[in-house]
Amino acid sequence: MPRILISFLGKPQQTSTGYRTARYDFGDGRTVTTSFFGLALRDVLMPDRLIVLGTPGSMWDVFVEHQPIGTEAERERLQLMEAVANQTVDEPLLRALEPIVGRALGTECRFGLIPYGRTELEQRRILSVLAAMVGPDDRVVLDLTHGLRHLPLLGFVSALYLQIVRRVSIDALYYGALDLTDADGHTPVLRLDGLWQLTRWLTAVHAFDKDQDYAVFAPMLRACGVSDHAVEALERAAFYERTMRVTEARRPLQEFWRLCPHPLPAPADVIEPLLDKRTAWRDSERLYTRQRDLALFYLENRDYLRSVIFALEGFITYLIQTRVPGSDPQNYDQRHQVKEQYEKACYAAAQTRQAPAADGDDPQWTAYCRLRGIRNTVVHATRPADAEEQAMLQDEARLRTKLEQLYRQLFPEEEP
Structure with a gap:
């Protein structure tokens, strides 16, 4: 898995010839003196590839001239200076300079041109450019030091984007804290991994x-x-x-x-x-409560298959705990027996008219039959049992409303 260092370039001030030189202190005895923190990281981490991102007006010319490239590509370098001044740096010019800078650094080097991020569309474009420059399983280190002031925030979001969309591994996020330079001239190097890990959690x-x-x-x-x-x-x-x-x-x-x-x-x-x-x-032994809660949770999250499965099993657990106290609700034979007894008793009551169920007025039995029918239809992908069930399974809002009603009828709030 290649290790890739991604760094940003900012826009020079009118009177500036580049970033201020700093002695970056990594806190382990290593210090690197440079005006570009990304180069300090390159010296310490020795990545397989260095990616530098900047806008059409970033200080590309200063970065290139900072490298020991002698008189190579003088025409392109002059063109780059003029393009930076006019904020018209383009991809072909950067492509021509990549191998020259790469040879000077001893590291594969790629330049990426990004917009300024002034609009939502430009911000999304920055993410797209980043995603195109890395691949699955790459290990990425992000340098959030330089660039326009809002780019570190976009860089942080980019890390999350790359991890989720491109399946890269984010090894670390670094920031060279120039504002925290001490009296001895040491600029601390901060790792933002804590914030990054919190974001992942x-x-x-x-x-x-x-x-x-x-x-x-x-x-x-x-x-x-x-x-x-x-x-x-x-x-x-x-x-x-x-x-x-x-x-x-x-x-x-x-x-x-x-x-x-x-x-x-x-x-x-x-x-x-x-x-x-x-x-x-x-x-606790609250199996019924857990099954009921999962049924309600999956209903809330529109996972109707899991919801009806847990709902029916939860109701059977409720029957066991109310009709056969002390029995094991996890025993399959016991569950099957109690369910069969419940169904036979309700059917018998309906046939002999010895209970309201004969007139369809037993809300628990009616709700159970409807839930059982919906469960069997969605689990086995069979034809709905009747027109009402078919209508529910063709209209999500109607199905959701019906399941909410059934759960209220079948699920007491308290543990039996």
């Missing part, structure tokens, strides 16, 4: 809120030092829930929390309260 939380998949946290938990055994337990729990086996998820969730340090190491500590709350059911 918040993105994972958003994904978790959408589908309740614990496994989204696994790679980052490993990265911050949580043991493999603990993370594997969390992944097992996620697998069981994603395959509808809620009861089997409880034990690995307990194992995960038993093996984890408390509090979780930073930056995982920011999501610990959320994860603890979402898995609080692990320490």
Whole structure:
């Protein structure tokens, strides 16, 4: 996986001949004196490729003249100076200078021309240019030091964009803090990895809120030092829930929390309260509550298949806990037997007119039959049982409203 350093160039002031020279201090005894922080990073990190991004008016000429290229490409260099002055630097001119600068640096060098980012369209264009210059599995280091003042923010967003869209690995984000230069002339090099990691965690939380998949946290938990055994337990729990086996998820969730340090190491500590709350059911026998909550959650997130599956299973758990107290709601034979007994009793009542169900007035039985029909249709992809069901499955709003009504009729708020 090639390691790529991406740096930005700013626009020179009218009286400026480039950036001020600084002695960049990396905090480990290494210092590099240069006017371009990206070159300091290049000396320290030795990337496989250096990508420099700038606008048509960035100080490309100053950057090129800063390199030991002698008298090579004098015509192109003169053209570049004129183009910078007129803010008309173009791609062909930059392409001609890439190999010359690359040879001088001893590193493959590529130049990217970006707009100023004044409009939303230009800001999106910057992301597109970046995405085109890297590939899947590349390891990227971003230098956010130079460039127009708003470019570091766009650079930060770009890191997230590259990770999600281009599947690159963001190794680090650097900033050469010239404003923090000390009395001895040392300019500290700041790593913004903490902010970057926090952004990744918040993105994972958003994904978790959408589908309740614990496994989204696994790679980052490993990265911050949580043991493999603990993370594997969390992944097992996620697998069981994603395959509808809620009861089997409880034990690995307990194992995960038993093996984890408390509090979780930073930056995982920011999501610990959320994860603890979402898995609080692990320490009780509240199978019905978990199934009901998942049915409601997936309904809210428009995952109707998972919602109706958990809803029907949750209602059967409710029947077991109310009709056969003390029995095991996880036992398949017990679940099947209680469901059969419930259905036979309701059918018998309807046939002999010994209960309101005979007139279709038993709301629980009516709701159960409708939910069972919807569940069977969406799970098995079969033809709807009647015209009402067919109409619901052709109109999302109508289906959602009906499921909300059925859940209110079938799901008591309190644990039985």
